[in-house]
Amino acid sequence: MTSEASTTSVEAAARVGTAVQSVISGKPETVRLALTVLLAGGHLLIEDVPGVGKTMLAKSLARALGCSVRRIQFTPDLLPGDVVGVSVFNRETRDFEFKPGAVFANIVLGDEINRASPKTQSALLECMEEGQVTVDGTTYLLGRPFMVIATQNPAEMEGTYPLPEAQRDRFMARVHMGYPDRSSEIRMLQSHSADEPLESLAPVTDAAEVRDMIDAVRQVYVAPSIDAYVVDLVAATRQHPQVRLGASPRAALHLLRAARASAALSGRAHVLPDDVQRLAAPVLAHRLVLTTDAHLARTTAQDIVAEIVTRVPLPASS
């Protein structure tokens, strides 16, 4: 990673961040996390009650990036073909022709992903992992960047199919929007009463630049002690008494990639343990399956990850 590339990446990311925050006020950490996931080439799961701006975040991010955006409103009757696309018979050419589904876009916004049937969910999640779609034996590559921003409503349980742990694992990070603070909410009322701020949001970058940014992130240096630290953290989730199913090796990979992106966003060419610590909860928490005891004790996965972060010592450097 040359310094010029990193500088442009940082600037572009900063532009995106500023743009998104003009719409989503008072949530810089959430916006930054979304950017981090984008630059790390991962997918983001936004989980919160309705009306806190989940969709707005996804939409503004997509718009600010200037990439192609498709939105899928997941419902119980949504079919896999609607997501990935179908082959239809063309009478003129007398041949099957592939009609791309909603997934063929740079940013795919999956609203209320837990309302779709498991069959449809898994179709989406497979493209997320592979970056490609295979229909009737033909493989179609998805565009780059490709990021799925899925929202999920935890409060409403009726008629939903919560993502199983194996599928939650595909998301790099889960973020809670949370309610805005008082001043942000006032500001939101003022800005949204006049006109739709999303309308005035102009793209500040393009897909090519985002691809460069993602490539640049891959060049961020990771010291051996950071690798060890990530492994230690992930291993600690597996040994935690209140955790039934700990984080997977894929989680370790995601955590490291996210840490790289975070370092790049800070303009650094190397990862610090602070990057890892800051991302541990968003990246690891949604993958943990807690024991009944933990549920009874009202301990959340975030609490456990935070506790692990304070407990696991930094490995000695070299």
Next chain:
Amino acid sequence: MTPALVRIRPAATIAAAIATMTASLSVVPLFDSGRWIVPTALAIVLMAVTGAFSRAVALPAPLQPILQLLALLTLLTLMFAQPAAALGIFPGPVALGELQDLTRLALVEAEAALAPVPTTDTLLLLSVGGIGLVALTVDTIGVTLRLPALAGIPLLLVFALPAAVIRGGVPWWLLPLAVIGWLLLLAADSRDDARAWGPLLTRRPAAQAGPRAHPRVPRPRAASAGAAVQVALVAVLAALLLPTAIPGLSEPVWVSSSGDRPGIGGDGPVSVDPFASLRRDLVENPEREVLRYRTDSEAPGYLRLVSLDSFDGVTWRASEAPVRVPANEPLGPPELPGIADIAESTWDIRISDLDNAQLPVPYAGSSLTALADPLDERWTWDPQTRTVGGVGVSSRDAQYAVAAYDIDPTRAELRDASKRAPDSLLPYLQLPGDISPQLTTLADEVTAGAQTPYARAEALVDWFTEDGGFSYSTNVVTPPGADPLESFLDERIGYCQQFAGTMALMARAVGIPSRVVVGFTGGRLTDDGEYVVEARNAHAWPELWFSGVGWVWFEPTPRIGAGVVQPDYSRDRADRETPEAPTPEEAPEQQAPDVAAPLPGTTTSGPPVALIVLAAVGLAVLLALPTVIIAWRRRRRTSLTDPRARIEATWRDLGESVTDLGWTWSLAATPREASNALARQVRLGEPERAALRRLVWWIEQVRYAPPAVDVMPPSPADLRADLAVLRRAAERATVRSRRIRARLAPRSLWGGGLRESSVEGARVSTRV
């Protein structure tokens, strides 16, 4: 310079040796000869050579002083315990045991000695060994550990010891000499320092120095050296001149230095050389039994060993007897027409533990016969002084009977003795030409109005014991350069040697022939009629000659020494004015030796000054030790050659400094967490924040950035500067009690230190 030369640091090594030598020059006034100088210099040179050698072969720092110690022990073995050495040279267990014994002996001797002491082998051992050890310490601290400033502590110790022991301090010119040696060491070290930094100053491009690295200013080296010399000059001059300028601060150190005998003073008014060797025998154990005797004498006097008749201005010495008579040949009775009644008595003396070339005999002994084994033929009488001595003989275990005439004149007889002394006694009236006029003046004043020689003698005894305000102490030292006699007359404190010697001199000044006798007081009478003489009964007293009565002893020493009594003829006034029976405190059992160690009952002198100073210095060293160790550790850490290790060590040092002050710091926290935690706890100004940012930046570079990144690492000086800024800030923010605790008992030294786990409290969410 080649790397080996850089390691050896020849300039600093030589400077350290010179510094030790100049500092040890303050020992000069302690000895009466220069015999100690060459062996001691040899030890210093040996320490420098072994130090340089161990640095040349890159011996690990902790092993260097061990090697030097072995070299020093070998040297001491060769010098003082060669016959016991393993294979003729090496300090084997036998030789070490011998050295240990010698050292113990030397310490005992040193404690009792009065400067200047004769350069005996034991004291030589103390000088060579002690100064050798100091040379070792200075070399280790000043050269190997590169803490030349701290090397001043052992140097100061060498300098302070004689200064403390010698009343009035050492001659003034020794201080600048010692300081110059130390300054040389400092200069040599800073020269090496500058050399180590030199290339960095020129080669380092600012652009590569990291975004927040120190802006480097080239050090104006030549200018700073000149300034340093000026500062040193001013400081030394101030140290010398201020005491004179400020009244009451202290007497200027050179006031006591007299013109004709600069620096090296005498031995007190009466150094009795035989006494010095005897003293070594005696002071080891004041309770030690020396001899027992039985006598039929009505009033047993003292037992005499040797009589000293000539005073050369510094010491009392015994002249060679013109005639000596074999001990078994009886001497006739003394011809004393002035005494009507001379009783005869016999004394059976059994010596148990006295190794001397004289036999203690009463006055006036006339014949000596062996009690058990035949007496060694080499024992002879000196008929003039009626003392028994010999060449190559030892008094140990001698058992003999002495027939003596009890010279116990009445006062009337003494009063009648007023004739001038015959010419044969002229030597006993001789005073050195340059005798202090104060002495003669005082002698005249004290004896003014006394008509007879006896009255003058009485007046002198009264003056010494009562009227003159003298007090008794064995811990009196004469300032170097001062006339010991004048000093005794001024301070009016001393012990038997000085009382006896001075009274003898004053007697001569008023025309009474006199001599000083060394021997034992009468000892303690046991229930079975036997007298027991112990080491503490060692004593010195004057004998005065009266016409017709002969030599008569007097007792000018105040009645504190063991067994000190007044002869009948001068006891009246004492009887009248002081109780006859000793008070319980003065009971024989509790009486302290005359010549030995401090007296518990003595009111005039507190604990020995030297001991207090030593204890204070020792305590100061002990208290300073943690600071010294931490400073040394910091210096070593920030000087590591591997820049990554250096930065890591600096970071660790910062953490330990902070925890020592009681603030939270966790090694397990990330550098940013730790620094944020520090910034939250301790109020940091902008320079401190910048320093902290730099250190964090460096430690992150070292730990987490790709190793290939081409960044010029910070110099030890940069790191030290940032560390110092932060430590000062942390100290400012700390309450005094915790600051003091951090200095005296730093956690990072006494176990504990940084907690490796337990990240709680330090972890905070940080903006990355």
